[in-house]
Structure formats: C-alpha cells, structure tokens
Amino acid sequence: MSPDTITLSSVQNRAQERFAETGWPAKKAEAWKYTSLENLVSASLQPANDISGAVATPKEIAGPHCRLVFHGGQFRDDLSDALPAGVRLVMLGDDESALAAIDELGASDNLVSRLTVAKMTAGISLQVAQGALIDRPVMLQFVGGAPAASSHPVIHIDIGDGAHFAYAEHHETNNRLSAPFIVVRVGAGAKLDHVKLQLENAATHHLGLTCLSLGERADVNSMSLSLGGALSRLETHVRLEGEYGELGLSSIYLGKNDQHHDMTTRVAHEVANCNSRQIIRGVLDDNARGVFQGQVRVAPHAQKTDGQQMSRALLLSRDAEADAKPELEIFADDVVCSHGATVGELDETHLFYLQSRGIDEAEARAMLIDAFLVEAVAEIRHQGFAELFRPFLSGWQVPHKG
Amino acid sequence: MALLEIKNLHARIGDTDILHGINLTINRGEVHAIMGPNGSGKSTLSYVLSGRNGYEITEGDILLDGESLLEMEADERARAGMFLAFQYPVELPGVGGMAFLRAAVNARLREQGEDEVDQLGFVKLVRAKANELGIKDDMLKRAVNVGFSGGEKKRYEILQMALLNPSIAILDETDSGLDIDALKIVSEGVNSQRGPEIGMVVITHYQRLLSHIVPDFVHILSAGKIVKTGDKSLALDVEENGYSDMMENANVA
Numbered sequence: 001m002s003p004d005t006i007t008l009s010s011v012q013n014r015a016q017e018r019f020a021e022t023g024w025p026a027k028k029a030e031a032w033k034y035t036s037l038e039n040l041v042s043a044s045l046q047p048a049n050d051i052s053g054a055v056a057t058p059k060e061i062a063g064p065h066c067r068l069v070f071h072g073g074q075f076r077d078d079l080s081d082a083l084p085a086g087v088r089l090v091m092l093g094d095d096e097s098a099l100a101a102i103d104e105l106g107a108s109d110n111l112v113s114r115l116t117v118a119k120m121t122a123g124i125s126l127q128v129a130q131g132a133l134i135d136r137p138v139m140l141q142f143v144g145g146a147p148a149a150s151s152h153p154v155i156h157i158d159i160g161d162g163a164h165f166a167y168a169e170h171h172e173t174n175n176r177l178s179a180p181f182i183v184v185r186v187g188a189g190a191k192l193d194h195v196k197l198q199l200e201n202a203a204t205h206h207l208g209l210t211c212l213s214l215g216e217r218a219d220v221n222s223m224s225l226s227l228g229g230a231l232s233r234l235e236t237h238v239r240l241e242g243e244y245g246e247l248g249l250s251s252i253y254l255g256k257n258d259q260h261h262d263m264t265t266r267v268a269h270e271v272a273n274c275n276s277r278q279i280i281r282g283v284l285d286d287n288a289r290g291v292f293q294g295q296v297r298v299a300p301h302a303q304k305t306d307g308q309q310m311s312r313a314l315l316l317s318r319d320a321e322a323d324a325k326p327e328l329e330i331f332a333d334d335v336v337c338s339h340g341a342t343v344g345e346l347d348e349t350h351l352f353y354l355q356s357r358g359i360d361e362a363e364a365r366a367m368l369i370d371a372f373l374v375e376a377v378a379e380i381r382h383q384g385f386a387e388l389f390r391p392f393l394s395g396w397q398v399p400h401k402g
Numbered sequence: 403m404a405l406l407e408i409k410n411l412h413a414r415i416g417d418t419d420i421l422h423g424i425n426l427t428i429n430r431g432e433v434h435a436i437m438g439p440n441g442s443g444k445s446t447l448s449y450v451l452s453g454r455n456g457y458e459i460t461e462g463d464i465l466l467d468g469e470s471l472l473e474m475e476a477d478e479r480a481r482a483g484m485f486l487a488f489q490y491p492v493e494l495p496g497v498g499g500m501a502f503l504r505a506a507v508n509a510r511l512r513e514q515g516e517d518e519v520d521q522l523g524f525v526k527l528v529r530a531k532a533n534e535l536g537i538k539d540d541m542l543k544r545a546v547n548v549g550f551s552g553g554e555k556k557r558y559e560i561l562q563m564a565l566l567n568p569s570i571a572i573l574d575e576t577d578s579g580l581d582i583d584a585l586k587i588v589s590e591g592v593n594s595q596r597g598p599e600i601g602m603v604v605i606t607h608y609q610r611l612l613s614h615i616v617p618d619f620v621h622i623l624s625a626g627k628i629v630k631t632g633d634k635s636l637a638l639d640v641e642e643n644g645y646s647d648m649m650e651n652a653n654v655a
Contacts, residue, residue, distance in 0.1 A: 348455065348456075349492050350492055350494055352454050352455070352476060352492075353488070353491075353492040353494065353546075354477075354494075354497075354502075354506075355453075355475065355476040355477040355480070356452050356453075356454075356476050356477075356480055356485075356486050356488075357477075357480055357502075357505075357506035357509070357562060357566065358477050358480035358481040358506050358509035358510045358513070358566065359477055359505050359506055359509050360475075360477045360509065361475065361477065363505065363509075364477070367497055367501075367502070367505065368494070368497070370496070370497075371494060371495060371496025371497045371545075372496065373496075374496040375496065
C-alpha cells in the first residue's frame with residue numbers, strides 16, 4: 001500500500017484531527033448565529049455502534065420505492081430491499097473516488113462534514129450507471145437509535161452521465177443527534193429528483209448536510225420538509241460545475257412548541273448559463289423558531305446566471321420567530337438574480353371572508369396555511385414524491401386559537 | 403316572528419362610535435334598501451351584522467329568528483343563515499375555488515343535519531348556477547377571486563349566495579364597480595333568489611341598483627342612525643335632491 005492510498009481510516013483520521021482542532025462552532029460563529037448548539041455540546045454523545053438492539057418499526061411510507069435502512073446509525077442490509085438494476089451499492093471504504101470526494105469536503109470549514117466523517121457510524125456508496133433510467137425511487141430510511149446516541153451515516157451517490165435517478169430520505173430516529181452527511185455527484189445530462197422528510201423524534205437534534213455537484217446540463221429537483229425534531233438544521237451546498245445546469249431547491253418547515261428549524265443553503269454558480277430556483281416556506285406556531293440562510297454565489301465567469309430565491313414565513317403565534325439571511329455574492333455582470341424574504345401573519349380579512357361563508361376558524365386557518373404552502377409544494381416535479389409529501393402537510397394539526 | 407331584528411344597535415371601532423342606535427325589523431320575503439352617504443355607517447352595519455372582529459357592540463341587540471347573534475362568531479352566523487355579499491370580495495391566492503365553495507356548502511349542510519354533497523353532484527350544481535350568472539368554467543377552476551375583474555367578483559358573490567341558500571342576505575354596495583351589463587346580470591341573479599323565505603338588505607350609495615332590485619322599503623342612514631324610512635320612491639328623492647336636503651329635514655324634524 002503506497003502512503004498516499006486513500007482509505008476509509010485515513011479519511012476518518014484526518015476528519016478526527018480536524019474536529020479535534022476546531023471542535024464545535026464557537027457561540028459567535030457567523031454560520032451558527034441563529035442556531036445554538038449548546039444543548040448538544042454539553043451532552044455526552046455516544047456514536048451508535050450497537051446493532052443488537054430491537055428493530056424499531058418506522059412509519060410505513062407507502063410507495064413503489066426500495067428501502068435502504070439505517071437502523072441506530074448502522075446500515076442494515078438485512079432490512080433493506082434489493083436495488084433496481086443499474087444501481088450498485090458498495091461499502092464506502094471500497095469506493096476510492098467517493099472517499100476522495102468525502103475527504104475533500106471533510107476538509108472544508110463545515111461542522112457536519114467534519115463531525116460525521118470523524119464519527120462515522122456507517123458509510124455506503126451508491127453508483128447509478130451511466131445512462132441508466134431508474135424508475136423506482138430509492139428510499140433512505142433512518143430509524144431507531146437511543147436517547148444518548150448520535151448517528152453519523154455517510155452516503156455517497158454517484159449518478160452517471162445521462163442517468164435518471166430519484167431518491168427520498170426519511171429521517172425518524174430516536175437519537176439525541178442525527179447527523180447524516182450525503183454527497184451527490186450528478187453527472188452531465190443526468191436528472192435527479194430528491195425529497196427529504198425530516199420527521200425526527202421530538203427530542204432529536206438533526207444536523208444534516210447534503211453536498212451536490214452538477215455537471216453540464218444536469219437537472220436537479222429537490223424538496224425538503226422539516227417537521228420533526230427539537231432542533232434541526234437542513235444544510236445543502238450545491239455547486240453548478242457544468243453549463244446549462246438546472247437546480248430547483250425548495251423547502252418547507254413547520255414548527256410548533258419550542259421547535260427550531262434551520263434551513264441553510266449555499267448555491268455556487270461556478271460556470272455560465274445555469275439556473276437555480278429556491279422557494280422556501282415556513283409556518284411557525286407557539287414558541288417555534290425558523291431560520292433561513294441562503295447564500296448564492298456567482299463566480300466571475302458565470303454569465304447568464306439566473307438565480308432566484310424567495311423565502312416566506314408565516315407566524316401563527318406572537319411568540320414565534322423567523323429569521324432570514326439571504327446573501328447574494330455576484331462577481332459576474334450579466335446575470336439575473338433575485339432574492340426576497342418576508343415574514344407575516346394570517347390575513348384577518350382572508351380569515352373573515354372564509355368564516356363569513358360558514359367555514360369555522362380552525363378549518364379556515366388550515367385552508368389558508370395550505371394555500372400559503374401550495375406554491376412550494378407545486379415545485380415538486382416527481383409525481384410519486386409529491387404524493388409522498390402531501391400527507392405530512394395536511395397532517396400538521398393547527399390548534400384552534402380562541 | 404320577524405326574521406331579523408336590529409334593536410337600538412350601538413357599535414364602535416376602537417374609540418370611535420359609528421352606529422348610534424339603529425332599529426330595523428326585516429320579515430321573510432322583504433327587501434330593504436339602506437342608503438346613505440359615505441361615512442354614514444353602511445359598511446360598519448354590514449360587518450357588525452355578519453360578525454367581523456374588531457367591532458364592539460356597546461348597546462342593543464341583533465336577533466335572527468329570535469336568537470341573539472351577538473355571542474356568535476361570523477362562521478356560526480353564516481351557518482345559521484346569514485350571508486354577506488362583500489363590497490370588496492377578498493382574493494385568496496392558493497385557495498382553490500371549488501374546494502372553497504364545497505367547504506362552505508358542506509359547513510351549512512352539516513349545521514342543518516343534512517348529508518354533505520358528493521363531489522360530482524356538487525360540480526354539476528355549481529356549473530348550472532354559474533352558467534345562469536355568466537360565470538365561465540375557467541373562473542371556477544382558479545383560486546378564489548384571483549384574477550377576477552370587479553364584475554366577476556360580484557357575480558361570484560351572488561353565486562355563493564345561490565349555493566348557500568341563506569335566510570338573510572346583506573348586499574354591501576354590490577353595484578360598486580359594475581358596468582351596466584354586469585349590473586343587470588348581478589341584479590337578475592339576486593332577483594331570482596327573492597322569495598317568501600328570504601330577507602334581503604341592499605346597502606347602496608346610489609339609486610341605480612334599486613331600479614333593478616326593487617326594494618319594499620328604503621331607509622336613509624346618516625351618522626349611524628336611520629333618519630328616514632319610506633318606500634321605493636324615497637330612493638328617487640335621494641337621486642333628485644341628494645342626501646344633504648334629507649339630512650337637514652331630518653334634523654329639523
């Protein structure tokens with residue numbers, strides 16, 4: 001073995017060294033200004049390594065997908081379905097290019113990439129063959145866990161040039177911390193549909209990082225729902241690396257009680273002629289807090305970039321709070337970029353109109369909340385994923401306010 | 403028993419008193435017009451009757467079929483038979499028109515202890531009523547009032563009234579923003595719903611609506627009080643002589 005051969009343990013060692021140096025983000029760290037990790041830092045977390053525990057039964061999410069199950073942070077082949085033809089699963093340690101990508105991202109200044117690679121509880125790599133048109137979505141299911149445990153699955157997905165692939169994530173663990181790190185390379189002309197359902201247990205902290213890179217004419221449509229957990233951050237970094245790339249990156253967060261939802265995105269237009277479009281909608285009740293941080297960076301040569309970002313939050317309670325930090329960094333001159341962020345309440349005239357027609361207040365509020373979300377939901381391109389998604393919105397009960 | 407009784411009604415918004423003791427009795431089958439200049443309290447009256455939040459009733463009562471409405475929310479009043487056609491119908495982006503109409507009709511049916519309508523039968527019913535009012539299918543598919551012209555919004559109000567089958571309908575300046583053709587269509591829609599079971603209150607600034615929807619009684623509202631009551635010829639008086647004459651005379655009297 002030559003000294004610069006990349007191995008799983010060398011990648012992990014480097015991540016451990018980096019994490020030992022930097023540790024958790026300082027209280028004043030700009031990237032964590034709105035989201036405090038104090039509760040996690042003070043907890044003594046045990047990376048999950050127990051595969052003997054009873055198997056939790058997650059919510060059945062119907063659909064034609066094949067499941068890959070991560071139970072208590074471990075990948076469980078025995079609980080997983082066979083993958084469709086054209087998709088190959090290998091252990092992360094056996095995929096050098098995946099390891100190299102993980103290693104490079106682990107070197108960046110990001111908490112989750114460092115932490116999760118350092119404390120990795122599972123690592124797999126999915127390879128979608130060039131030109132493969134995969135009809136059947138893959139469902140990554142993260143379940144089980146223990147209240148003092150943390151899970152750190154690392155998943156690399158390589159979508160070959162011209163391939164079509166769809167995957168969903170279903171997070172419903174009982175861990176103290178669930179911190180999945182997912183890296184996706186979308187090849188030239190490849191198409192990806194993605195949906196993420198964050199339905200963690202009420203005490204769980206979820207810090208998820210997804211890094212996407214898009215090749216020329218790659219086309220990605222992604223939607224995330226943050227619904228569960230005590231505190232969550234769904235962070236997505238996207239690099240548009242080939243011309244004519246198309247990115248739809250939308251999200252919805254629904255918070256109540258003391259929940260904290262943080263949606264952080266970083267979209268880098270590295271080359272010309274790419275489009276990115278982000279629609280973010282949040283609804284917050286009780287003392288819930290929502291954060292949207294969206295950075296769009298347009299490199300000097302990335303002319304004809306079209307980058308759109310619109311974040312809207314709806315507050316149902318006086319004690320709820322929403323913060324938005326859009327950041328545009330544009331170094332090219334021939335671009336169309338826009339961003340907007342609004343925070344508002346349900347419109348009293350809208351409520352009155354519905355009630356004047358005999359619709360009671362609870363139903364009227366539910367109708368107006370649905371209406372507020374409908375534009376974001378409409379962003380989901382994949383029909384099956386749209387159907388998967390909707391029940392979680394209508395199931396979000398809105399308590400009647402007297 | 404009277405259908406709607408408004409007894410010595412006083413109402414205010416914040417520190418501003420708007421209604422200063424309104425008395426009005428409406429029986430089934432009657433159409434009452436309430437006319438008055440801007441600021442006389444016409445819209446406040448319509449909102450107070452339909453139960454909009456933000457208005458404080460300081461004195462008096464409103465009875466529908468002998469039951470006080472004061473403790474009832476807007477939706478309870480609507481299910482009890484109250485309907486308000488808005489002067490400015492509200493646009494509800496993202497709220498599908500058909501789902502909205504169906505929710506409203508089903509809420510009323512549930513209250514009456516009847517079965518909810520099935521989707522297919524409901525679509526047929528709506529289309530038939532919409533057709534009479536010159537409302538195109540395309541409008542029914544859109545979000546509530548979104549992208550409708552002023553005239554289309556008013557027709558959509560009358561469609562809702564036809565579907566909800568109220569016992570008392572308040573039409574708040576239904577003529578505002580309508581050209582003469584739209585005014586005729588809307589008036590015909592209202593007239594087709596007149597009958598021995600329904601009472602109507604037509605609130606308007608101008609006489610012209612009342613030559614299409616001919617009232618049984620005309621009341622002049624000024625500074626939060628009814629200052630004069632008469633038959634349809636009173637509306638013509640207003641048209642000829644304006645409100646100021648009448649208000650002066652009322653003060654003298």
